[in-house]
Amino acid sequence: MLDVNLIRKEKDLVKEGVKRKNISPKIVDDFLALDERWKTLTAQLDNLRRDRSFIKEGPSLDAKNLKSQIKQLDAEIKEVSEKRNKTLVLIPNIPANVAPVGKDESGNVVLREVGEKPNFKFKPKDYMALAGNMINMESAGQVSGSRFGYILGDLVLLEFSLVQLAMDKLVEKGFIPVVPPVMVKPEIMKAMGKVKFIEGDDAFHVAKDNLYLVGSSEHSIGPLHMDSVLDGKSLPRRYAGFSTCFRREAGSYGKDTKGILRVHQFDKVEMFSFTKPEDSEKEHQFLLGIQEELMQVLKLPYQVIANCTGDMGFGDYKQFDIEVYLPGQGKYRELCSTSNTTDYQARGLNIKYREGEKKDFVHTLNATAFAIGRTLIAILENYQNEDGGVTIPKALQGYVKKKKISGLALD
């Protein structure tokens, strides 16, 4: 959540920032009105309670009267406070001044293109054709519905090799590996700034237990340190998480309906950092650097995107995407994303650090290492041969223990 004092003191600046995020700045005025009311009532209640503390002799008419007043005011404050809090979490993080301003993804800016697009002497196939019976959407459709898939055979070996490669790289750099829970309580999602994710139609909800399936391990790694004060010397603290991710993909009806590009369930290796405020910009570049390194290790052609204010995440201060080139489609598609949420999530989760006299909220950042499904797609399409076979990238051959992908021999 945003700093309440910032909203009070820098109302216009906040409104302007909210507007750039493509969200109506009216929410800021709504909050301030509720905040003012809450402050007035709270002061009244505090005074009544002080009066009460003077009573020493035992029950009296005055005391009983005071009690009922306190009770009434307390109920009123509870109501106002609830509205105030609900409104507060609807105010997004203020985007960086350097972030390109735009309404939607069309406002994103390409920062650089890296790597050679493959120059095939034949007409490249799309990944579904190349995967053959290693991706089975029909059976998944019958078993689970649309946007689910079975991944089979060598593709599974390739998936695990990607996980292993990412984990090896990240552990080498000092990341702590973590397999986090994939179901999370609603209040945690809100604290993480994911109100829209759970209150829109984007998250899967397990009704009986009132838990939400994570859309990314970001959702459960961030709260790992909630309500705690980290030692400043231990920062930056970096985690490498592996988890399955679940997304309803509402609002994308008719978009990417074929194959596994956009599915309800996929696996992902995720990076998550807790840093001191002054280090978060540097950390963001560090995480982006790792993402690029991973692309380069796999020799996949990609471009780096600076997400515009209207396309970045609700809690984001700044966001970059990495888009990988897919020869089968002849265009770049989103593969990785990295965000600096500054203290927005840390405030919601109450994560601080202490260093000497200094005590402040940490900054949190997240970044995709590999979104496995889409990386598999990228490998299939970029490493395809004329005969429809696919060469396994050198960096993965050791893990998969073969050089070429072969389809399943099924009857």
Added chain:
RNA sequence: GGAGGCGUGCGUGAGUGGUUGAAACGAACUGUCUUGAAAACAGUUAUGCCAGCAAUGGCAUCGAAGGUUCGAAUCCUUCCGCCUCCGCCA
């Protein structure tokens, strides 16, 4: 899922209705002493909100939410978490 136990400050741990935001011990920090360190001695050390330039003052917080009471860490209810035993299970 069943039975029982527990949840207090940085840690251990006291506290069963009224200056208890909270004893004691430990830990950390500061000072004195010392060439330095240790020891000893003295002192300091929770968070949030509101008002105030500030000093400071007020309120809240003993897992969470309700309730009883003039007054709750302390009594009652529900929930959550942890531990032990049993059952079930990859």
